[in-house]
Amino acid sequence: MADLKVFRRGADGRDVELRGSTVARERELQRRVEGALEAMLGVRFLASEYATGPWHQGRIDTLGLDEDGVPVVIEFKRGRDAGVIAQAGSYLVWLLAHRHEFEALVRRQLGADAAEAVDWRRPRVICVAGEFSRHDRAAASLYQRDYRVDLVRYRVFGPDLLTLQLVETVPGFSASGASPVPAAPADEANNEPEAGAVSAGVAQVEVPGCLRELYGELDEVLTAAGELEAPESRLLPALERYTGGIAPQLSARFAGHREARGRIRFLSAAYGLVRADDLLASYDQRLDAGLAGQLRPVVAEQIRRDFTTNGVPRRVLLVLEPDYLVLLADLLALPERPALHWISDPRGWPQAAAVLDEWRWP
Structure with missing residues (x-):
């Protein structure tokens, strides 16, 4: 029946x-x-x-x-x-x-x-x-x-x-098929930024x-019928999803360095703070003042969770346009925040590479 x-x-x-x-x-x-x-x-x-x-x-x-x-x-x-x-x-x-x-x-x-x-x-x-x-x-x-x-x-x-x-x-x-990868412990013997990541499998x-x-x-x-535009529906790791800025150079440099790759974060107008191996769908979203105001508390909470889980890093390299600094206002206001090195040119790979070389990372 x-x-x-x-x-x-x-x-x-x-x-x-x-x-x-x-x-x-x-x-x-x-x-x-x-x-x-x-x-x-x-x-x-x-x-x-x-x-x-x-x-x-x-x-x-x-x-x-x-x-x-x-x-x-x-x-x-x-x-x-x-x-x-x-x-x-x-x-x-x-x-x-x-x-x-x-x-x-x-x-x-x-x-x-x-x-x-x-x-x-x-x-x-x-x-x-x-x-x-x-x-x-x-x-x-x-x-x-x-x-x-x-x-x-x-x-x-x-x-x-x-x-x-x-x-x-x-x-x-997905609930049973996801394969979390534990965060690698921070190396106490060197000066690499201390952070961790979890990579989800499908x-x-x-x-x-x-x-x-x-x-x-x-x-x-x-x-x-004009009901929708056909977006790319595949989910890709953030380091593969992003093809602009310094993402291609980062991907090449960190290939094979699983622990170091897990310490990379992206600021996204669609997702907020994401890890290099977080799976993302395709999107088309630009950051403007209104969206930055909405996204700021979300990013602040994501940073808080990240620091609680993985510890506060000793230093952070920021490669982003000034507009994106609004999203990090709460991080900048922390009394015990990491040492920050900011490169305002999102395509400034030579400067970023020089900092990474100085840090010997990876």
Whole structure:
């Protein structure tokens, strides 16, 4: 019995099956579920109709945080929609590229403790629709390496009764597939900056050719319809993701030096403070004064966590434009901050290399 059946007892004492239907308007369904989101789906409400900016040009129906602190994207469809899985997947790519923006939203809505506890290991998608096809269920499995996908079928029975039925869940493998690499201990005998890093691995899952073809067809349909621009969805280590500034020279110099590579940090307008081996999605985000003001407390908290975990380094080389110094204002104000060597030219590799040579690092 695949479908949920609902019965009402009649005046004669016999149970009569009620025939469910879909809502007249998608927004009606969205408002109803959002009104009791935690009770219905176990998700705390953050935002409705959240705009994803001029590059992505999308609008996420509902953003939330589940009981485990995992980010949740919720998409609603009145009936059956062949593009719902691909559309939700594109929003996940956007979400991963704008972690600081999501955490700032959590901080505003749920407080600092909730923002600090956000778990990015396995973001979730919940699709609520009147019907799902077998192709929808197959498409959901494409995301099983990194994300959890829940397909929820709804039905309304008159003006008062709404049912939600979980018809498919793809749990994702990231939580068990991640392979943390312990931070290497600081070398007490030399003058290298003391820091550490954790490099996350990703479980490798063989995707059948038929599913790859299906994903390609869905992507082509959405892109052709102007629903989204097709971003590069691969996750790459930050040191490979960034190709400007001194990143290529850093990558070449630190190749094979795992411990030293773990002490590299990037300041990103999309992610805040990231490690060299943090996996990043492609993004297009420029730092401006407004964004710097929003991102500053996020970076301050990231630095605090980094120093708490790995210790305060004795010295730090900064290679960044003056605009990015705003993000480090709280670091600069520390009474016992590291010794800082600042190079204002983001392409100033000769100067940076001279400092690294002086430090004999690596």
